[in-house]
C-alpha cells in the first residue's frame with residue numbers, strides 16, 4: 001500500500017518528475033458536482049463530465065462504463081524477447097530460492113485467529129471489548145488504517161500486474177512454472193491481509209463501511225499503472241520496493257495501536273507486517289539474482305524505476321466524492337509518521353546498498369550513467385524533501401479535509 005505517491009502528487013520532488021510522468025484523466029470526479037484538481041507539476045487531471053449526466057442529443061444513449069481515474073499514456077513490452085528465455089532458465093533457481101520463502105497453508109495464520117469467534121458464547125462480549133478499545137483511537141489513525149486496508153483489498157489488480165510481466169506470467173491460471181506458483185501463493189498469502197483488516201474495521205464500528213466498499217470497487221475498476229512496462233526487471237524492483245514500504249507502514253500502524261493501548265490491533269498490524277517482510281525478502285532475492293547475471297540490465301531498470309518514481313498501488317483511489325482522495329490519505333499518513341517521504345528515501349538508499357550498486361563493474365556507458373544516478377539519488381531526494389517540508393511549515397493554517405470513510409468527519413492533513 002502506500003503513499004510515496006505523495007512524492008508524486010505533493011512534494012517538490014514532483015518537479016523533478018521524468019517526461020514519462022503519468023497523465024491522469026479524471027472521468028467523473030464527483031457524483032455531486034464538486035471537483036478537485038491538482039496543480040502539482042507532472043500531473044494533469046483534466047476534468048470531464050459526470051458519468052451519469054448525459055446531455056444534449058445523446059441523452060437517450062446509454063453511456064459505457066468508464067473508470068473515474070484513467071492513465072492516458074502507457075508503455076508496454078519494453079524487454080527484449082531474448083530475456084524472456086533468461087527468466088524461463090531461472091525456473092529451477094526460483095524453486096530453490098524463492099518458493100522456499102512461502103509458508104505452508106497449514107502453518108499459516110488466518111484472519112480468524114485474530115478475530116472474535118462467531119460460534120463462541122463470548123462472541124458479543126469480545127466484540128464489545130474490541131469496540132471499547134477502538135473508541136480510544138483517533139480518527140486520523142483510522143484514515144490510515146482504512147487506506148491501508150483498501151490498498152490490500154485491491155489484490156486482484158496486483159495479481160493481474162504480476163501476470164502482465166513477460167517471461168514469468170501464469171500462462172494457464174494453474175501453471176506449474178515456479179514463477180506462476182509463486183504468484184498464486186503470494187496472492188493467497190496477501191489475501192488474508194485485506195480480509196483481516198476489513199473484519200476488524202467492520203467490528204470496530206468506527207468507519208463508514210459502505211463508503212469504504214465503494215472505494216474498493218472504484219479502485220479495482222480503475223486498476224493501477226506502475227510503469228513497469230511488462231518487464232520483470234522493473235516489476236520485481238517495484239515489488240521489492242513496495243513490500244518494504246508496506247512492511248514499514250504496517251509496522252507503524254502496529255506501533256501507533258500499541259501507543260493507543262490496543263494491543264490486539266497492534267498484533268494484527270504486526271502480523272501483517274511480518275508477512276510483508278518475508279515477501280520483500282523474496283522479491284529482493286530475485287532482483288539480487290538479476291544483478292548477478294545481468295548487472296547492466298538490472299542497474300538500468302533500477303535507475304529507470306527510480307527516475308519515474310514508485311507509484312503507489314492505490315494511486316487511483318476514489319470514493320465517489322474526493323478527486324484527491326489518495327493525496328489526502330497520503331498526507332495524513334505522512335503527518336502521523338505511518339509512511340513518509342523520509343521512508344521513501346530510506347528505501348531507495350537501502351536497495352542501492354543491498355544490491356551493491358556502487359561496486360558494480362564492467363557496465364556499459366548507459367549502465368554507468370544509471371549507476372551514477374542511483375548513487376547520488378537519496379541525498380538529492382532528501383534535500384528536495386527538506387525544502388518542501390520547510391515550505392509546508394510556513395503555511396499559516398493546517399488544512400482540514402473531510403473523509404467519507406469516517407462519516408465525513410474532518411482530519412488534519
Ligand SMILES: [Fe+2]
Nearest residue numbers: 152190193246
Ligand atoms: Fe499485504
Ligand SMILES: [Fe+2]
Nearest residue numbers: 243246276279
Ligand atoms: Fe505485500
